[in-house]
Structure formats: structure tokens, C-alpha cells
Amino acid sequence: MRDEVIGWRRHLHRNPELSFQEEETSRLVYETLESFDGLVLSRPTPTSVLARLVGEEPGRTIALRADMDALPITEKNDFEFTSCNSGVMHACGHDGHTAMLLGAAKILVGMRERIRGEVRFLFQHAEEQPPGGAGQMIEAGVMEGVDAVIGIHLSSYLSVGKIGVGYGPRGAAADTFEIWINGKGGHAARPNKVVDTVAIAAQVVTNLQHVVSRNADPLDNVVVSVTRIAGGTTHNVIPETVEMEGTVRALQEEAQEKVAGTMERVIEGVTEAHGASYSFEYQRGYRPVINDEGVTQVVEETAREVFGEDAVELTPPAMGSEDFSAFQHEAPGSFFSVGARNEEKGITYPHHHPRFTIDEDALPVGVKMFVCAAFELLDVEPGGV
Ligand code: NI
Numbered sequence: 001m002r003d004e005v006i007g008w009r010r011h012l013h014r015n016p017e018l019s020f021q022e023e024e025t026s027r028l029v030y031e032t033l034e035s036f037d038g039l040v041l042s043r044p045t046p047t048s049v050l051a052r053l054v055g056e057e058p059g060r061t062i063a064l065r066a067d068m069d070a071l072p073i074t075e076k077n078d079f080e081f082t083s084c085n086s087g088v089m090h091a092c093g094h095d096g097h098t099a100m101l102l103g104a105a106k107i108l109v110g111m112r113e114r115i116r117g118e119v120r121f122l123f124q125h126a127e128e129q130p131p132g133g134a135g136q137m138i139e140a141g142v143m144e145g146v147d148a149v150i151g152i153h154l155s156s157y158l159s160v161g162k163i164g165v166g167y168g169p170r171g172a173a174a175d176t177f178e179i180w181i182n183g184k185g186g187h188a189a190r191p192n193k194v195v196d197t198v199a200i201a202a203q204v205v206t207n208l209q210h211v212v213s214r215n216a217d218p219l220d221n222v223v224v225s226v227t228r229i230a231g232g233t234t235h236n237v238i239p240e241t242v243e244m245e246g247t248v249r250a251l252q253e254e255a256q257e258k259v260a261g262t263m264e265r266v267i268e269g270v271t272e273a274h275g276a277s278y279s280f281e282y283q284r285g286y287r288p289v290i291n292d293e294g295v296t297q298v299v300e301e302t303a304r305e306v307f308g309e310d311a312v313e314l315t316p317p318a319m320g321s322e323d324f325s326a327f328q329h330e331a332p333g334s335f336f337s338v339g340a341r342n343e344e345k346g347i348t349y350p351h352h353h354p355r356f357t358i359d360e361d362a363l364p365v366g367v368k369m370f371v372c373a374a375f376e377l378l379d380v381e382p383g384g385v
Helices: 002-014 023-036 094-110 133-139 197-215 253-273 293-307 324-330 362-379
Strands: 040-042 049-054 057-067 116-124 148-159 163-165 168-171 173-182 222-230 241-250 277-286 289-291 312-314 333-341
Touching: 002 023, 002 094, 002 362, 023 040, 023 049, 023 094, 023 116, 049 094, 057 094, 057 324, 057 362, 094 116, 094 148, 094 362, 116 133, 116 362, 133 324, 148 293, 148 324, 148 362, 163 293, 173 197, 173 253, 197 222, 197 241, 197 253, 222 253, 241 253, 253 277, 289 293, 289 324, 289 333, 293 312, 293 333, 293 362, 324 333, 333 362
Parallel strands: 057 116, 057 148, 148 333, 163 312
Antiparallel strands: 040 049, 049 116, 163 333, 168 289, 173 241, 173 277, 222 241
């Protein structure tokens, strides 16, 4: 099994595809699942795959998720299975996620007579690109009747052999915004004749810092960052318009919901005070990843039983975002990490780096976690689920 999973991972690594373009990846996944004989297969969207393993007896329905897309990065690794698709790279470990879930599917198909209920395998497209594949799969009905869902992310921050588990908020909501400050352009030597969009934009940026420091609950985790500001063409002309964009991150959904309103109030107040006008566009991104207590308990206990007490690490939340959160909005779920870092082998580069890779010893760990947690979630009614 181990060699087979590594083989799938390497094949996927060599042939990465961008979000929403996972044609060959989903074809390989579909055909591989078909060869296991015993799964009900479908294509919820053009580049995703749903596999259902219906047990002999009725019971709960649980879902296991892997994302399949790669990133627009030119790989700088020198493997025999380095990306053949120039400018595209599996730099986040999704090749490993897909291979691990294929491995888990193969094992679980072989144990079908022991399954009470249903296991659903969600091979998701487009995690890296909002609006994200998870929402589209949900619209296609993949979560209907699901009692619990789990997902794994391989982690280059966690040593191989470790399982990173956490309760409650795990990953941030990630929204984006654009702001246009509209004033009155003119000669830089006659500021009294213009409405200076550059000076007003500077005020807006400064005042937006108050959205977090003076408006958000100090116990909430909110970030507002203006990341791009553009306006003007030369030294003696005040531009008509300055544009800005940025991101809002929050670990709590309620906190996230308040931010857009507060931002607009600040932008409106500052621009009006100086005689300018504005446009503000706020785009909701992924929801925050919030782990369910009961399902996470099952994951944690499974990890301790299978890999020993020392294997489990309770890890803090991070401000990165993940559309696994969409599945968690439909059913109680838990998203956890499987360590893939190995300092001795030089496997230490962060995710989304051109030299990112995983220690493949992590793959059997992930397969085992999927399989064992699946049985636990099917058989035990976890508290609160
Ligand atoms: Ni990822």
C-alpha cells in the first residue's frame, strides 16, 4: 500500500494542475477509484470526484476530504518527479492529500463488510482559488445526510510522525476589499484648488487601523491589512483617484461580519471630512475553520491510540484560510495536520515555496488516520455530534 500511495503522489506531483483545471488529476482519481470495485462514483463538478462506500448495514454517514489543486509556482526542486507542467507546482501538499485519500478508499473498500453506514470520499477541486471548490461540491449535494466530516493537511511546520490537533477556531476567514478615493486632481503647487486624494488615502489607511485596535473585541482575532495603494503619475500632479486593496482575516465569524460595516463607516467619515468621495467593495472569502469539539475528540483519541501519546501535538490556530470550512458549515467537522517536516532530510521549506516538499513517510500516517478515524466516527456517537 505504502509504495502505491507514494506512486500516486509522485505521479500527481509530476503532473500538477491549477484550481478549476484539474482535468487529468480528477480523471486519474476517478479511474483509480473505479479499479477498487465497490464504490459509487460521480462527478459533482467537472473536476471533482465523489466516491460513496455504502456499508452492508445502515448507520451514520461520514465524509473524508482531500483537495487536489496545485499552485502557479515554478518548482525549484530537483526530483525525478519534479513538475512537468511549467509554472505549476504542488507546493502545498495537495498531491499527498489526494494520494492518502485514494489509499484510505482502497483499504476501506477491502473492509466493506465491517462498515455500518456510509463513507464518502470528497476529492475536491480548487481549494487555492476563491470562491473555492468546496462550496460548489456542497451545492451539488455531496454533504446531504453527512453526520461528520474530517480533512487532513500535511504540514511542513510539524515533524513527520506528529499529528497536529486543535479545538475551536483553527484557520481564519479571508475576505478582500478594494477602495477608491475620488477627489479633484490638479497642480501640486495649488493644493487649495484640489481635493488631495493622496493625503486623504493616507488618512484612510491610518484610520483603518482603528477598526481593529478600537472597534474589534480585544479577545477576537482580527487583522485588517491594506496591501496595495496606487495613484498618481508624476511629481507635480495630484491625482483624481487613489485606489487601494487589502485583506481582512478573522478567526470568529461574528467578528468578521462586523468588520466590513466598521470599515465603510471609517472610509466614509474620512473622505467626507475632506470633501472627497469613495467607492468600497468588500468580497467575502472563505469562512473561518472551526473545529467541532466532539469530532475533534475522536480524531485526537484515534491519533493517540494508533500512534502513541507522544504523537499528538495540540497546535495553535493560524491566520491562513481553507475552504474546508465550507464543509464544516454543513456538518460537524475537524481539520487536522499530519507532520511532513524532516530536518535531517532537509525537508523544511514552507508551504507555497518553490522548494516545498513533504517527507513521504507522512503518507502512510495520513492514510491510517483517515481509515481509523473513519471507523471511530462511524461506530461511536461522539459527544455533541
Ligand atoms: Ni493547502
